[in-house]
Amino acid sequence: MEYSNSPERQRRELMIRLACEFQKGTLKDTVDKLPCYVKPSGSKPLHCCLAHDREVIRCRLMALLGFDAQDEEDDSRFPHEYLELISADSERPERPLTIARSACSSCPDAKIEVVQNLCRNCFAQTCIHVCPNNAINIMRGKAFINQESCVQCGKCLIDVCLYNAIKRFPIPCEAACPVGAIKKTELGYAEIDFKKCTFCGKCFRACPYGAIMQRSELIPVLKLLTEGRQAVALVAPSTLNQFPGGREKLFASLRKVGFSEIIEVAEAAETAASMAAEEFIRKMKLGGKLVADSSCPAFVELVRRHLPAMRPYLSSVPSAMALAGKKARELYPDAVNIFIGPCIAKRFESLSCPGVDRVITIEELGAILIALGGAALEPQDYIPQDPDAMEHDFSRTCAATGAMLAAALESEPELELQEKFIDGINAQTLKLLHLFLFGRSHANFIEVLGCSGGCQNGPCSLSIPN
């Protein structure tokens, strides 16, 4: 189920405002005023007061301008001063995620607590009996958990209190991170440990205050497009069904806003899948026991940073984005190649892909289309579809590697494919991955997607297709 999300709406509103003001040529004058436009006098404050809300928006603007709001060197800088530092060839941020400290609400420590209004001080007192550390007592007629004695085992949570009075209170970002890369500091703010982070974007989605932001490349891309530089759009398969009108309208919109060439990454995904199939057959013939697919960048980072024992099994095939970037570089050597997708981890992966110069998310593309007129098309903007384009429909709709592998193995009857598909990286699937390493699973090929439901459910997707 998907529900409305206010931080997400505000983030997108800021993107649209930034892009529209840029297009009008007034961004330098208005960027400092944007917090007041978004939160005008008289509006209901979300935090303690409007001044705090506006400071939060200023930090969000910093991230949208591509700067690090987590380790701001000079707090007194205005957004226009940051804007002056940006050019079409600005350096790309090494860390795609940042935390707006003023937005972080310093959530209370994660704990198990009794909801006092629900506790009936029943005769059974099962919670007291099940606690292995005697942390639960009765005080003033209600159960009370002594946090110093509680070891967070959770035994009192499971079918113990029939009034559901005992609850676990998590820190949402910490609970969402499968690798423990985000923690509260002594000051109470959340902080990302970038040595552990896999850039999966789960904390970005989970924070109810929208404090975790990605460092955007919106302004450099807008500058590239409006300066008339040759730009190639590398369109991820998961982007195609995110906009109203489908593929044909999206491509016409991309051309209208200034992309001179469009390359579908689905085509490269097929190449990558067939390369993965060849590698699998070669390794199995040499007596290998396991191959792990390397198409998801969050999984690749997970293996590199947290599962060193799995490194030898990780496929060496480059990702579809890297292959598409390479092809674009060969075809259009002077062009700037811009990857478009719903993924944050791709931003990090692209830093090591020589064929990819910039990465924008689907949200950022939406803001660009609104600002540069790509959203409002005339009939003459449409370009007849390439009759061969439907060839890659399969790669557009699903993770292709497993299916490609099954097809490739038809010619290798002595090899048997035992594939395991892992849909979303979380604490449970992480344990499952350890089982593969200890040989307790019979799978010889694993395909892992960082986001449950696949790339189209990525952290920056606009809609969830049926």
Add this chain to the structure above:
Amino acid sequence: MYFPVSAIFSHGQDTRTACAHSRPGPRRKGIAHMSDENIKIEVEIFCGMTCYMLGNARILNIGAHLPEKWLPHIELMVSPCPVDCGCLDLAKAPFARINGKLIQNATLESVCEAITEIMNQQEA
């Protein structure tokens, strides 16, 4: 100018067709039976890029959030941004229209609430 959902979204399910084929739920005691003739709710979701980005992409999945027995009475329409909706005022977007009444800052919850209110009035 209205388009069925399927004409706009290549991936999307045509909610209007889905509604037409779903069966109404069983009658409940004390509640007047709703026939197709007497209740029709027109739910118009604006899918100009601004409204779509700011939340209307989610509202298109409204069928999953409503009781199944209401679906035959709901005509979901996707329309391009009308000139008079004030879409340039980002503070008020996204917009939806239910039985001709414009809803500003539309959310999945506010649209569901408006539909529920109409259905409850009809049932009373």
